[in-house]
Amino acid sequence: MKEFIDQLVLKWGYDPAQWPLTEALYIAGMLVIGIGLTTFGAVFAGLVSWWERRVAGRMQSRVGPNRVGPGGLLQFAADALKLILKEDLIPDEADRLLFRLAPYFVITGFILTFVVLPFGYHLSATHMNIGLFYVVAITSLVVVGILISGWASNSKWSLFGGIRAAAQVVSYEIPAGLALMVPVVAAGSLSLHEIIRAQGGWPWDWFMFQTPMGYIAFFSLFVSLLAEGNRTPFDLPEAESELVAGYNTEYSGMRFGYFFLAEWGNLWVMSAILTTLFLGGWQVPGVSMAQLTAWEASGQVPFYFYLLSALVFCAKVIVLVNVVIWIRWTFPRIRVDQMMSLCWKYLVPLGIVLVLATAGVELLSFEYFGEQAKVQAPLSSTRGMLHFGFFAVAGLLPLVIFIVKTFQNIRIAGERVDLTNW
Amino acid sequence: MALDQLILTKFGPEADQEMILNMGPQHPSTHGVINFIVQADGEVMTKAVPAVGYLHRALEKIGEIVTYPGYMPYTDRIDYLAAMFANEGYALAVEKLLGLNVPPRAQYLRAISCELNRIASHLVSAGTMAMDIGAVTPFPYALREREWINDLLEALCGARLTYNYHRIGGVAFDMPDDWMPLCHKWLDHFDKILDEWDRLISTNEIFVQRLAGMGVIPLPMAIDYGLVGPNLRASGFDYDLRRAHPYGAYPDFTFEVPIGKAYAGRAGVVGDCYDRFYCRVLEMRESVKIVRQALEKFPGGEFMAAKVPRKIRPPEGEAQSRIEAARGEMAYYIVSDGGERAYRVRARTGSFLAMGIIEELSKGLMIADLVALIASLDVVAPEIDR
Numbered sequence: 001m002k003e004f005i006d007q008l009v010l011k012w013g014y015d016p017a018q019w020p021l022t023e024a025l026y027i028a029g030m031l032v033i034g035i036g037l038t039t040f041g042a043v044f045a046g047l048v049s050w051w052e053r054r055v056a057g058r059m060q061s062r063v064g065p066n067r068v069g070p071g072g073l074l075q076f077a078a079d080a081l082k083l084i085l086k087e088d089l090i091p092d093e094a095d096r097l098l099f100r101l102a103p104y105f106v107i108t109g110f111i112l113t114f115v116v117l118p119f120g121y122h123l124s125a126t127h128m129n130i131g132l133f134y135v136v137a138i139t140s141l142v143v144v145g146i147l148i149s150g151w152a153s154n155s156k157w158s159l160f161g162g163i164r165a166a167a168q169v170v171s172y173e174i175p176a177g178l179a180l181m182v183p184v185v186a187a188g189s190l191s192l193h194e195i196i197r198a199q200g201g202w203p204w205d206w207f208m209f210q211t212p213m214g215y216i217a218f219f220s221l222f223v224s225l226l227a228e229g230n231r232t233p234f235d236l237p238e239a240e241s242e243l244v245a246g247y248n249t250e251y252s253g254m255r256f257g258y259f260f261l262a263e264w265g266n267l268w269v270m271s272a273i274l275t276t277l278f279l280g281g282w283q284v285p286g287v288s289m290a291q292l293t294a295w296e297a298s299g300q301v302p303f304y305f306y307l308l309s310a311l312v313f314c315a316k317v318i319v320l321v322n323v324v325i326w327i328r329w330t331f332p333r334i335r336v337d338q339m340m341s342l343c344w345k346y347l348v349p350l351g352i353v354l355v356l357a358t359a360g361v362e363l364l365s366f367e368y369f370g371e372q373a374k375v376q377a378p379l380s381s382t383r384g385m386l387h388f389g390f391f392a393v394a395g396l397l398p399l400v401i402f403i404v405k406t407f408q409n410i411r412i413a414g415e416r417v418d419l420t421n422w
Numbered sequence: 423m424a425l426d427q428l429i430l431t432k433f434g435p436e437a438d439q440e441m442i443l444n445m446g447p448q449h450p451s452t453h454g455v456i457n458f459i460v461q462a463d464g465e466v467m468t469k470a471v472p473a474v475g476y477l478h479r480a481l482e483k484i485g486e487i488v489t490y491p492g493y494m495p496y497t498d499r500i501d502y503l504a505a506m507f508a509n510e511g512y513a514l515a516v517e518k519l520l521g522l523n524v525p526p527r528a529q530y531l532r533a534i535s536c537e538l539n540r541i542a543s544h545l546v547s548a549g550t551m552a553m554d555i556g557a558v559t560p561f562p563y564a565l566r567e568r569e570w571i572n573d574l575l576e577a578l579c580g581a582r583l584t585y586n587y588h589r590i591g592g593v594a595f596d597m598p599d600d601w602m603p604l605c606h607k608w609l610d611h612f613d614k615i616l617d618e619w620d621r622l623i624s625t626n627e628i629f630v631q632r633l634a635g636m637g638v639i640p641l642p643m644a645i646d647y648g649l650v651g652p653n654l655r656a657s658g659f660d661y662d663l664r665r666a667h668p669y670g671a672y673p674d675f676t677f678e679v680p681i682g683k684a685y686a687g688r689a690g691v692v693g694d695c696y697d698r699f700y701c702r703v704l705e706m707r708e709s710v711k712i713v714r715q716a717l718e719k720f721p722g723g724e725f726m727a728a729k730v731p732r733k734i735r736p737p738e739g740e741a742q743s744r745i746e747a748a749r750g751e752m753a754y755y756i757v758s759d760g761g762e763r764a765y766r767v768r769a770r771t772g773s774f775l776a777m778g779i780i781e782e783l784s785k786g787l788m789i790a791d792l793v794a795l796i797a798s799l800d801v802v803a804p805e806i807d808r
Contacts, residue, residue, distance in 0.1 A: 060562040156443050160465070160789070232556060233628055242790045244450060332629045333556025335790050336465050409621075 005029055033125050037114040045265035046076030052264070052325050059329045083257035091154060091250050098152035103251070103258035105145025110262040112138045113269045118192055120282045120310030121292075121301070131192040132180060135273060136173070139228065142262065143169040146237060146247050149259075153250035161246025164336060165237035169228050171343045176224035178351025182217035182358045183207045183277040196281030197289065201312075204384070204391035208278040213358045215394050218278040220347055220354070225270045227339070230263065232328040236336060271320035272313075279316050282309035440468060443789075447476045451554045451793045454803025458780075458796075462789060470784035470792050472777050478807040485756075485767030490516050490734040491590055493767065498584035500769055501805040503546055506532075506539035506575075507747035508769070509588035514669065514743035515754040516590045519736035522729070526721045528592035529671040534605075534716045535578060535587055536745075537709040541612075542571040543748035544702040544709075551699055551797040552623045555632050560623040567615055570608055577601055590734060592726035602717055609710055616707055624703060633696035634686035637783055637795040640693055647779040650772045651750020653799055656682035656701045657693035663746035675715045680704035695798035702800070735762055749773050749800055773805040 005025050009015075014022075050065060050072060057064025065072035090099055115138075116131035118124040128134055143165055150162015184190055186207055187198035199206050207214040227234040238246030248259045275281055287305065295301045334342070369383055378384050440463045447455040455476035461469045481500055485493050497508040510532055517524060524532075549564030572582040579587035579595055587594050623629055639649065644657040654661060662679040664672045682697035684690035690697070736758040744753045750772030757766040776799040784792055 056558075060559050061566055062562055156441060164465075235556070236790075242451070242793050329559050331557060332552065332623075332626060332632060333790075334628055335632055335788060337788070338631065 037125060038111050041111050041114060041265045041268070042261060044268050045261045045263075046080065047073075048264045048267055048321060048325075049079070049260070050075045052328070055322070055325050056329045059326075080257060083254050086253040088253040088255060089250075093154040094250065095152040095154065098148050099250075100255070102145045102149035102152060103255045105148060106142050106262045107145075107258045109139055109141030109145065110265050110269065112141070116192055117269065117272045118196065118276060118282060118313065120313050121306055122193075123282075123306065123310055124193070127191065127193055129189070129191045129194075132184060132190045132195070132277075135192075135269075136177060136180065139269070140169075140173065142266075149251070150237075150247040153247070155250050157244045157249045158247050161237045161243050161249070164243075165230065165247060167336075168230075168234065168236060168339060171340060172224045172227040172234075172347075175220055175343060175347035175351045176228060178348065178355055179217040179221035179224060180277065181351075181355045182213055185355065185358045185362055186210065186214065192276050192281075196276055196283060199280045199283055200289065201280060201283040201285035201287060202379075203280070203395055204379075204387040205283070206278060206280040209391035209395055210387050211358065211361055212390065212394070213354045213361065214278060215390075216350065217354050217358075218274070220350055221277070222274060223342075224347065225273065226324065226327070227343070229266045229270050231267075231324060233331040233334050234339060235328075235333055236339060267321045267324055268317060271317040271324070274320055275313060275316040279320075281316075282313040284308045284312050439463075445470075445789075445792075451550075451797070452803075453550065453796060453801060456777075456796075456801065456803050456806065458792070460784075460789065460792065465788045465790075467784050467787055467789060467792060469781065470787075471781050474774075474777060474806050476807065477803045479804075481808045482767050482769060485764050487763065489762050490736070490764065493764070494589065495584065495586045497769075498586055499804060500771065500808055501747070501749065501773075501802055502583060503802055504539050504543040504748035505583065505585050506536045506587060507745060507752055509585065510536055510670070511743050511745045511747070511752045511754045511769070512767075513588045513590050514745065515741050515756045516734070516736065518741035518743060519739060519756060519758055520590070520730075520734065522591050522727050524592055524670075524727055525724045526671065527596075527723045528725045528727070530716050530720055531578075531593045531597060531725060532588055533671040533675075534713055535575060535585070535593075537712045537716070538571050538575060538605075539585075540748045541706050541709045542568045542575075544706050545571075547748075547797070547800040548619070548623075548699060548702055551794070552629065554793045554797040555629055557623060557626070557629065560619070563615075563619070563622065567612065570611075574601070574605055574608060577604065589726065589730075591730035592724070596725045597720075602720070605713065605717060609714055612710060616703070616710075619703065624700060630686050630696060631689070632790075633694065633699060633794060633798070634689035635691045635694050636791055637695045637787065637798060638691045638693050639779065639783065643779070643782075644693065647782075648775045649750070649779065650775055651746065651748075652701045652705060653698055653750060653772070653776055655679065656698040658682050663744055663751055667744065669743075669745060671716065674719060675712045677708045677711050677715075678704075680708065695794050698798040698800070733762060735760060747772060749802065749805060750775070769808060771805045771808065773799075773801040773803075774808075776801050777806055 054064040065075040068074040068078045115125045116128045146165040147162045150158045187195040208218045443460040446452040446457040457473040459471045497512045498505040500508040545564040545568045549561040552560040576582050579585050639657050641657045680701045682692045684692045685700040686696035738760040740757045742755045753770040755768040759765040
């Protein structure tokens, strides 16, 4: 953005360093980006709320919202309008200041992640060299908000929800952090764009399929992020059947809406982190890093590459979002003690082993493959063949089994599966 | 007992150190208006005391005010998820007082309607149980099948929830001509659904882990507390009134009585929550068998006894009837003083008995487990309070 404004000012015939209005333009640019990203977060959260309800409807052999707009697409706008118009109730005995404050923590922790999250090649608000660290740090704000809301509501159910959320999110940040270290060690950088550049466009170049450690770390991180995002089977803080509504029991109106905005928006954050770290981010299949660096050296990255990379990135994110939605409407909820033992007994030791193994393997492959270990491996090379073999076993095989099983189930269920009734 | 008195008597001074939590009567998973006063240390409960009575409608007293046939619609309200059974139990007791013989066709219609109703009731029970554990999807699947049963019963008796179908001396309506193929079609369809149900939730690892070895009721304890029906059978006791003391058309049918066998596998214990859940699923399969046999052997003849007097005035005396309802043994005790109205009507229901055990079982369980425990005992609020 800064370069863009500088060039613009130069074009108008002023020197950006001297012209007094440059600073104002910078601020305006930042505002535009900020408002744009916030709007994107809000609209995505709204759309995914509609999409989730439609998917849930299909999965539960009912219809779901389909009245407002085409296919019910504008349902989220109607919901938002309703929530805004509703009375903002604060319970008599509540801690008024903290009660009002809590949703802002949640929403801030969610929106600020967009500062570093990439949307495509060169498409992100900043190129922070500690981007991943920043994401982990800023998402911790959410749990502060949830804890405050649980405390300030002065309701026992809310308190249960808040305490559960604190225990859960703080615990699961440790396996998440350890699993994050696997791609970081492999890429040798904390910058999200650098991590993506260390991968490739084809699935066997992704960190998920480069090593078994990456493969396991993907699932470990996936589970941890589910837990951090309070999604089923880890939706203990707002367990409807146990805690009424958990930490947001006493909330109403738009403050309640904020909690849900952040929850649905977190789907994007979560999937974008996974895509970036393990699924090759915005890397377009067919465009190798050598090609890209050649374009960059000549200063002529074609426009369609920006577009394609954004498309690829969003497609991967949306697939992951769908998987999360399927999980939510498939699984029961686990119990508090099971949640804790899963984290501390299994995921944390696993994460430590994964980080150590990745470091060891990186060291070995660096010795064996030399400098090549840091760049994309062509399919014909030994490394490329190894990656492809692992991808075939770990990636294609489960996918094929999944598809075969699905068709089996459809065949058993027989005439009741009507895929056209949408 | 008033609520504050109950808290004073049930919770000692140590309650000051722990949290007293009022669960219900508007809590989403107490299955109607039941109130639990939970004493908890964090997530772990020290005690959960049920405070019942929010749905008390004095149904037994009403039985002394209205005439014998006039009480039949009220029995529907005793258990709105399985109204047929309350109908049948009451009809049986009055028939005993009158010394009436019910024609076989009516007995078969009663058996068919009751077994269909049992499936519907167990579907709701299993579905809400999955929902209380946090899996929302199985519940609409169960309700979809229940809708179909409701359609069938509506075709049979014109009502979908409070059937008022059984009459003293028979049933209200004969089976419609085209009803049998409809029922067969549904039974064939339902076999596949039960397999799907097992794939969908019964074998789900999280679900099994949540319920295995949890809320175990050993057999002596189950008998001490007087548990009945699936709750008792899940503890490993083979006792089903349909076979132990057959009534109506039941001697004609062959069926298994599923009992608890630690179905949850390695972590399972006989009499745990999963056994109670799975016994109900198995019972649905048996009910399907019974309905099939009943349709096969369906006899001709009248659907109402010929000699039912217009004004029912049973001779002085008393009678008791016991039937195997969806929630276990349901008993009616009627005292007649020779008049048009009963001197005393007493109903004994399974849910009320199941509520008694919760206080002892809840010790050391987590709040999330209490929800599962209530669901596994399959208590229904109107049946507790009547």
